Amino acid sequence: MRRYLRSLDPRLPRDVYVLEVGALVNAFGNGVVLPFLLIYLHNVRGIPFGLAGSAAAVQSAAALASGFLGGTLSDRVGAKRVLLGALVVMTVAFALMPLIRTAWQAFAIYTLWGVGSGSFWPSQSALLAGLTPAARRAPAYALQRLAMNVGVALGGVAAGLIASVGHPRTFTVLFAIDCVTFVGYMVVLARVRAPALHEGHLGGNWRSVLRDRVFTVYTLLNAAFMTAAISLVVELLPAFGKNVTHISEKEVGIVFALDAVGVVVFQLPVVKLSEGRRRMRGFALMGTLWAASLVAVWATGEWARATTAFGILAAAMLIFAVGECLHGAIHAPLSVDLAPPQLVGRYLAAASISWQIGWIVGPAAGGFLLQHRPLLLWPLAAGVNLACAAGALALEPRLPQQVRRTPHGEAVPALPAAVSG
Numbered sequence: 001m002r003r004y005l006r007s008l009d010p011r012l013p014r015d016v017y018v019l020e021v022g023a024l025v026n027a028f029g030n031g032v033v034l035p036f037l038l039i040y041l042h043n044v045r046g047i048p049f050g051l052a053g054s055a056a057a058v059q060s061a062a063a064l065a066s067g068f069l070g071g072t073l074s075d076r077v078g079a080k081r082v083l084l085g086a087l088v089v090m091t092v093a094f095a096l097m098p099l100i101r102t103a104w105q106a107f108a109i110y111t112l113w114g115v116g117s118g119s120f121w122p123s124q125s126a127l128l129a130g131l132t133p134a135a136r137r138a139p140a141y142a143l144q145r146l147a148m149n150v151g152v153a154l155g156g157v158a159a160g161l162i163a164s165v166g167h168p169r170t171f172t173v174l175f176a177i178d179c180v181t182f183v184g185y186m187v188v189l190a191r192v193r194a195p196a197l198h199e200g201h202l203g204g205n206w207r208s209v210l211r212d213r214v215f216t217v218y219t220l221l222n223a224a225f226m227t228a229a230i231s232l233v234v235e236l237l238p239a240f241g242k243n244v245t246h247i248s249e250k251e252v253g254i255v256f257a258l259d260a261v262g263v264v265v266f267q268l269p270v271v272k273l274s275e276g277r278r279r280m281r282g283f284a285l286m287g288t289l290w291a292a293s294l295v296a297v298w299a300t301g302e303w304a305r306a307t308t309a310f311g312i313l314a315a316a317m318l319i320f321a322v323g324e325c326l327h328g329a330i331h332a333p334l335s336v337d338l339a340p341p342q343l344v345g346r347y348l349a350a351a352s353i354s355w356q357i358g359w360i361v362g363p364a365a366g367g368f369l370l371q372h373r374p375l376l377l378w379p380l381a382a383g384v385n386l387a388c389a390a391g392a393l394a395l396e397p398r399l400p401q402q403v404r405r406t407p408h409g410e411a412v413p414a415l416p417a418a419v420s421g
Helices: 001-009 016-045 047-075 077-100 104-132 134-162 169-189 208-212 215-235 239-244 249-276 279-302 306-338 341-372 374-396
Strands: none
Touching: 001 077, 001 341, 016 047, 016 077, 016 104, 016 134, 016 239, 016 249, 047 077, 047 104, 047 341, 077 104, 077 169, 104 134, 104 341, 134 169, 134 249, 134 306, 134 341, 169 249, 208 341, 215 239, 215 279, 215 306, 215 341, 239 249, 239 279, 239 306, 249 306, 249 341, 279 306, 279 374, 341 374
């Protein structure tokens, strides 16, 4: 057992561990607010599901536009500076959330949130890539996913104990907690060195990214997965559980947290098992697991009463979490491996934009289905995931031979000297 636990050690540089502490703090705030945003808009502020889902889509549209800028600036001025700016913008956005009373106010504040969020994800990923040796990127991104899910799990449970639709001020407490965690991440980030910029960082552009056909297809495939899986589980499943299966707010928080707990338990073993294995087969397995969990969600609405619905949803989230672990071990590391050194920020921005596309289409279309045909949403999404799993297998022969498999772990080599950031 001791030998097995030692084999799971990610063996990463100190700065990476410090960065993950900040990610953990920030993720706690995400866990506090994310399960209850749609519930807040619909059950507290009276905004219909369709418009509430559209607000989430507006946020993602703003994030998509911001992602292009965030990726470019990460390559030019450094990812750490961009990440700090994104955290400031998101702090302001969530400080304004309690002011929402109408749909247009939700759209405005969600837009501001999207501006910060769009630059947050590529800059955080680029900073992690710059701090990590190439052979250790899979465990580095896996550890990031683990840290963020620990935070989300704890935040979701805490939020379930605080939130009550009958007491709107409890949601103000949630937003205040989230703002504090943004500031906490900024404090931790100040202790992380800024990696040296690549000497050819001015030579690349977005046209170079778009000319990479394999990466473009890979990014679109990930966008489809985000549309039909993670965006629905994060944005719509809590509201489905509350309003269709009739589980309580506390149970909503627990179900949301179980997904994160599953990632915490399974992430490092999954990344260890993925070493030396074909990445696109892992992507296909991920889509199959997500399809199975979404069918289970459908079953809770079709047949289950509230007591059994909670148990089925809990099991579905643990299955979904294993798929997330595969995503954490494959998606970002492969994106970095496909990128020329001077374009890592832009490639990771494109990878992040694929998430934003999913968060535009998924909540917008899913929100209207949730309002009018809630039981149709989940089997339809399961079918899309199975189709994407087949697409992943079809893409594998087009990948460069040297990136088709997750690298085996190696010792941590010396890293280049830091520059001020």
